[in-house]
Amino acid sequence: MLKYLLYVVYILIGISLGVWLFPELQMLLPFEIPRIFNNILISGTLGVLLFFLLFGWTLSHAHNFLKKSEGYLLSRSLVEIVFATLGMVLGLVIAVLISLLINTLDIPLIGEIVPIVFAVVLGYLGFIIGLRKFSEVLDFFPKASQKAKADGNQIALKKFIDTSVIIDGRIIDVVETGFLEGEIIIPQFVLDELQLIADATDPVKREKGQRGLDMLNALQEKSRNVRIEPVTYDKLDVDQQLIEIAKKEKGAILTTDYNLNKICQLHDIPVLNVNELSGAIKTVVVQGDVFELFVSKTGKEENQGVGYLDDGTMVVVENGENLINQMVPVIVTSVLQTNSGRIVFAKLEKNK
Known part of the structure; x- marks a missing residue:
């Protein structure tokens, strides 16, 4: 969809350039152009062809740039986008005011170029400041901030x-x-x-x-x-x-x-x-708890079996050497806390 939209924009730019440029070129030529070319449709078509010939290679770059910009904006919250837009609008308003002052000086060339530069720079700065400093702007409204906190609607931290x-x-x-x-x-x-x-x-x-x-x-x-x-x-x-x-x-x-x-x-x-x-969030086990355990290997001591809880906690089963590769019910006899973690000691639950 975005690519088709870019094609439409490029075509409109080409038509505009053709309608504005070709009549001016005809006046500069030393010979007379056939009447068929004195047509707005012909001028627009030639403008589109010339524009795509000169700038058609930029289409893929423009598409990639807009895709990245779209992804960047979608990754931002609505509050950030609103404040960034307001910041850009404020920057453009300041640029217009400065341009009006510059125009009063009536200096050739500067009065035409400087306003464009100010519009680009101040618009960009306004967008960035609004995007990055929106949380500080919200702090200027203590009542709104307190109400948001009371309602539990605080903006999540980055x-x-x-x-x-x-x-x-x-x-x-x-x-x-x-x-x-x-x-x-x-x-x-x-x-x-x-x-x-x-x-x-x-x-x-x-x-x-x-x-x-x-x-x-x-x-x-x-x-x-x-x-x-x-x-x-x-x-x-x-x-x-x-x-x-x-x-x-x-x-x-x-x-x-x-x-x-x-x-x-x-x-x-x-x-x-x-x-x-x-x-x-580790599984909490205390003496007397009963649960199913898969005994996976033998322990260090004689006749011990070893299994593990879902969180990786080691469970040593007394008389569990013959229970390897079996899912059996065990009952916790004690829990030992060490520097490397917990070790649970258990024995086979005989009632099951």
């Missing part, structure tokens, strides 16, 4: 994703469940770091980087709220750059990095740690 959480991969399952609201933003420097890891000579690092790129593709497929944000930088320092961009955009950071988590807390930046989330 989430800036760390390299570690992409390589980890569990974020894909979290996104798929719909627990994360708002935009998930992958800054360009995070993507660059992933590329560096994927191109490393160390096979372990290279495998991690390639896994991260695969996870990133899967993440973009799972959610429409995921986007890559271009960021210019002088030196690649992902942790520091994440902190700076989260401060600037008043967003949160998604990570599995313990040290980055602590640094963000010092800077008063909201952190969403996937490891903490995983720990919070």
Whole structure:
């Protein structure tokens, strides 16, 4: 649909140029043109042919540019788009006022070129400021802000994703469940770091980087709220750059990095740690609980069997060596907390 619309725009531009340009050219020619060419249809048709001959190669580039722009706008919230539009309109109004002042000076050429430059620059600046600073504009209306908070209608924080959480991969399952609201933003420097890891000579690092790129593709497929944000930088320092961009955009950071988590807390930046989330939703088992367990291997001690809960917690079954590769009912006898996690001790439930 967009491509056909571009064709229509190009045809209209060609017709306009032909109707305006060819009569002027005929007056400049030293010989008389046949009357058949003194026709608006002929002029328009020749204008379309000439325009496509000269600028037809730009059609695919214009189509790709508009597609990217469409994807960029669709990834933004309606509030951001409204404020960006208002900012652009305000920028254009300021450009018109400046142009009126310049026209009073009556300076040749400047009065024609400068207004166009001001319109482009101020329109763009207004759009960007409205897009990036809309949350600060909302802060000027405390009553509206308080009402929004009271109604529970706060705008969801932007989430800036760390390299570690992409390589980890569990974020894909979290996104798929719909627990994360708002935009998930992958800054360009995070993507660059992933590329560096994927191109490393160390096979372990290279495998991690390639896994991260695969996870990133899967993440973009799972959610429409995921986007890559271009960021210019002088030196690649992902942790520091994440902190700076989260401060600037008043967003949160998604990570599995313990040290980055602590640094963000010092800077008063909201952190969403996937490891903490995983720990919070682990299956809670206490002494006396009965559940079905698949015994997968033998334990370290004599006559022990070992199985695992859905969250990966190890369950050691007393007298379970002969139950390997079987699904059996067990009862929890004790739970041991260690530095590496929990270990559940159980025995066969004889009542079942």
